[in-house]
Amino acid sequence: MQGVAVKAQLMDASDLDRTIARMARQILEYCDTDRSDMMVLVGIQTRGVFLAQRLKAKIRAFEGLELPIGVLDATLYRDDFRQRSKTRKIGLTQIPFDLSERDVVLVDDVINTGRTVRAAMDALMDLGRPSIIRLLIMIDREHREVPIRADIVGRKVPTIPGEEVRVRLREIDARDGVWLVQRSE
Amino acid sequence: MDPAAPLTSLKHRHLLGLSTYSAPEIGLILETAREFREVLERPIRQVPTLRGYTVANLFFEPSTRTRLSFELAEKRLSAESVSFTRSGSSLTKGESLRDTARNIEAMKVDLAVIRHTSPGAAHFLTRCIEARVINAGDGAHEHPTQALLDLLTMSEHFPSFEDLRVSIIGDIAHSRVARSNIFGLTTLGASVTLCAPPTLLPVRVEELGVRTTSHLEEALDGCDVAMALRIQRERFGASLLPSLREYAIRFGLRMRHLREHPDMIVMHPGPINRGVEVDHDVADHERAVILDQVTNGVAVRMAVLYLLATGSA
Numbered sequence: 191m192q193g194v195a196v197k198a199q200l201m202d203a204s205d206l207d208r209t210i211a212r213m214a215r216q217i218l219e220y221c222d223t224d225r226s227d228m229m230v231l232v233g234i235q236t237r238g239v240f241l242a243q244r245l246k247a248k249i250r251a252f253e254g255l256e257l258p259i260g261v262l263d264a265t266l267y268r269d270d271f272r273q274r275s276k277t278r279k280i281g282l283t284q285i286p287f288d289l290s291e292r293d294v295v296l297v298d299d300v301i302n303t304g305r306t307v308r309a310a311m312d313a314l315m316d317l318g319r320p321s322i323i324r325l326l327i328m329i330d331r332e333h334r335e336v337p338i339r340a341d342i343v344g345r346k347v348p349t350i351p352g353e354e355v356r357v358r359l360r361e362i363d364a365r366d367g368v369w370l371v372q373r374s375e
Numbered sequence: 376m377d378p379a380a381p382l383t384s385l386k387h388r389h390l391l392g393l394s395t396y397s398a399p400e401i402g403l404i405l406e407t408a409r410e411f412r413e414v415l416e417r418p419i420r421q422v423p424t425l426r427g428y429t430v431a432n433l434f435f436e437p438s439t440r441t442r443l444s445f446e447l448a449e450k451r452l453s454a455e456s457v458s459f460t461r462s463g464s465s466l467t468k469g470e471s472l473r474d475t476a477r478n479i480e481a482m483k484v485d486l487a488v489i490r491h492t493s494p495g496a497a498h499f500l501t502r503c504i505e506a507r508v509i510n511a512g513d514g515a516h517e518h519p520t521q522a523l524l525d526l527l528t529m530s531e532h533f534p535s536f537e538d539l540r541v542s543i544i545g546d547i548a549h550s551r552v553a554r555s556n557i558f559g560l561t562t563l564g565a566s567v568t569l570c571a572p573p574t575l576l577p578v579r580v581e582e583l584g585v586r587t588t589s590h591l592e593e594a595l596d597g598c599d600v601a602m603a604l605r606i607q608r609e610r611f612g613a614s615l616l617p618s619l620r621e622y623a624i625r626f627g628l629r630m631r632h633l634r635e636h637p638d639m640i641v642m643h644p645g646p647i648n649r650g651v652e653v654d655h656d657v658a659d660h661e662r663a664v665i666l667d668q669v670t671n672g673v674a675v676r677m678a679v680l681y682l683l684a685t686g687s688a
Contacts, residue, residue: 263410265424266414266422266423266424267422267423267424268424271424271425271684271685272427274685275687276383276384276685276686276687277383277384277385277681277682277685277686277687278383278685279383279407280407280410280411280681281410282410282413283410283413283414284413312423313422316417316418316419316421316422317417317418317419318418
């Protein structure tokens with residue numbers, strides 16, 4: 191991990207897998223049997239997308255249910271362009287189904303201020319009118335700047351200033367796990 | 376840093392031309408524009424990205440489609456925009472470019488889009504104002520957003536610019552579209568052939584790394600993209616070209632050419648003189664991607680506005 195010092199490993203690959211399995215069961219609890227065809231997963235770029243794929247695989251293994259997956263990039267809805275000195279790269283958005291009347295589970299790896307989720311919800315609302323949006327987050331750092339809470343949380347990790355959390359997934363990062371890191375100034 | 380590594384932000388503050396833009400920078404604009412293409416397909420074709428940013432469109436030279444394309448791109452990004460056109464403004468009342476620019480600066484704009492008859496006008500503007508400047512055409516110098524939309528359109532049909540063969544046909548000497556395309560295409564590794572009557576080929580243009588010919592058949596041989604340029608009627612009779620009819624016969628793209636080159640696509644920056652640069656049937660053919668170019672124009676301009684507005688350079 192570049193530019194940061196690792197302080198602690200919070201989860202290893204098997205912890206991560208166990209938590210994903212538990213969260214998949216929680217999604218199924220929200221899933222009405224008569225509306226199961228309306229449920230969809232939407233992953234927020236980048237790691238939210240891979241988490242959504244893993245949740246989908248677990249749900250398939252548990253219940254034989256195939257949930258459609260959408261990919262959402264919230265960059266264009268962010269509110270911090272004037273605050274940042276560097277351009278944010280715009281990622282792919284691909285929602286291959288009509289969102290209206292859907293039960294959406296929005297998936298991301300880390301929540302802190304909640305601003306990314308705010309942007310993602312605005313983006314989602316512009317793409318259609320889901321009947322409900324639920325939020326699933328792997329790590330909740332708990333420093334909210336907007337009134338948003340997650341419905342399904344992997345683990346709560348209240349960080350102190352300078353600390354960050356890195357969720358790493360082997361689909362893009364070569365290994366699985368969650369680390370607490372110190373930003374080097 | 377690896378020079379071939381993908382960029383996330385532009386190294387330039389302005390877009391004055393493609394002659395100074397590197398392959399990764401052009402690549403970043405095209406990649407960003409592809410994501411904006413997707414925005415243009417959404418039920419709500421607008422994103423709040425540049426809310427609170429102000430763009431001034433300064434059109435010192437008449438333009439309809441480029442101005443509309445920029446205005447639409449600004450609206451799709453939720454930027455505030457004001458447009459100055461030549462008629463009905465102080466531009467016709469003798470005000471200098473510098474004074475107009477200073478007035479605009481005083482209005483606190485973030486970006487300025489400028490079209491002007493003089494080469495270098497956009498460059499001059501960067502020395503008068505703090506705003507980021509986008510060149511929307513300066514004389515016969517450059518028209519970078521047109522070339523970028525052309526590159527985006529080509530990339531939708533061909534996997535790579537390496538080994539891509541592009542022939543630009545028409546009034547090369549007076550064409551800023553040709554110049555910007557030459558810079559962009561050669562930077563990305565494509566090979567470019569220019570095809571025009573000798574009177575409309577600039578001298579020593581080969582030094583830009585392009586091939587020239589005055590025979591259409593030679594230009595189309597092995598070519599992937601045939602880009603016809605608009606012939607301006609005022610060139611005829613001005614001793615550069617004998618007649619419209621002769622030009623159409625020697626340089627016009629016809630159905631015969633599409634049949635002889637079954638993988639070739641046809642492009643045109645518009646507006647088309649049907650029956651002159653391209654035949655009627657060619658303009659409406661499925662391999663004429665002229666309307667895709669127009670759609671891509673909005674996406675490319677959104678990408679340029681986004682990258683310049685949020686960049687740190």
